[in-house]
Amino acid sequence: MPFQIAIIDDHRLVAAGIADLIRKFENYDVQLMAENGLDLLSQLEQSSQLPDIALVDVNMPEMDGFETTEQLRLRYPAVRVLVLSMEDREDQIIRMIRNGARGYLLKDCRPAELRQAFDDVMSKGFYYSDFLANHLVNNLVAPSTHPVSTPPQSFNLNDREQEFLTLACSELTYNEIADRMFVSPRTVEGYRDSVFQKLNVKTRVGMVLVAIKHRLVKI
CATH class of the missing domain: 1.10.10.10 (Winged helix-like DNA-binding domain superfamily/Winged helix DNA-binding domain)
Incomplete structure (x- = not known):
């Protein structure tokens, strides 16, 4: 059974084009499309099956990508969030990661990179870059419930x-x-x-x- 993808993007033509592309990927299919986070949550409440990956845009009306990602982490932690956006600002990337995103892609990425991101998110739990592939642990994106620890001596931060x-x-x-x-x-x-x-x-x-x-x- 192919992995199921949810596309959350308020630009319908863009979403439709992404859906057509994904349906050409082996082992992946599009389960649903939503125009924003509220639309997505409404559809999930009525669905008997959760998508494996939610492909989320950042800028959307009513409920943007930041809140959508956080709500998915809180309500449906099994759904892996992968960001697909035009925004490349570091502060927004950081915020999405902090909210629970497993990876971040720009909309001008190649189809092969999107497919690789899907594969990595399903097999490793994350996708962002070579840095992530080499340095992250599986639960990196989960909020820490531990108190701040003293920086290890190896870092020597003042x-x-x-x-x-x-x-x-x-x-x-x-x-x-x-x-x-x-x-x-x-x-x-x-x-x-x-x-x-x-x-x-x-x-x-x-x-x-x-x-x-x-x-x-x-x-």
């Missing part, structure tokens, strides 16, 4: 770097982080570069993922 890391794992921009820390944006850039080096990452998303994995911040 107090200000830890404060920066905590703020960076939110939706704040770097300029807003500078305001919160009462320092200049250039100083925040210094904290960022130092934390990147100590955590062995190259992007803000990578930094957040390592922080979640090692419970350096409370989610």
Whole structure:
């Protein structure tokens, strides 16, 4: 039996095109299409079978991708959320991951990448990039119920770097982080570069993922 996909996108033509593409993938089929999160939840309440993957857009009316992803995590944790969006802002990617997304794709990705994302989400539990494939554990996207632990000695974060890391794992921009820390944006850039080096990452998303994995911040 093929894995079932739910498409949540308010652009009907786009959704229809994605559905046609998915139906060409072996072992995958489209179970339902919804225009937003409220529409999806309504359909799921009336359905006898849950989709295996929910392909969710970020910007939608009534219930956007952020709330949709969170509601799916709370109500239907067996449904794996994969984001497909035009948005490539790091803060939005981070927020979707924090809310429970298992992967994040841009709408200009190649069909082969979408298929690979489906395969990885079903087999590994996640898909994002080579970074995720190499460094994440299966329960990385689940909110931690553990208290914040002291950063392992191997990272050697000082107090200000830890404060920066905590703020960076939110939706704040770097300029807003500078305001919160009462320092200049250039100083925040210094904290960022130092934390990147100590955590062995190259992007803000990578930094957040390592922080979640090692419970350096409370989610």
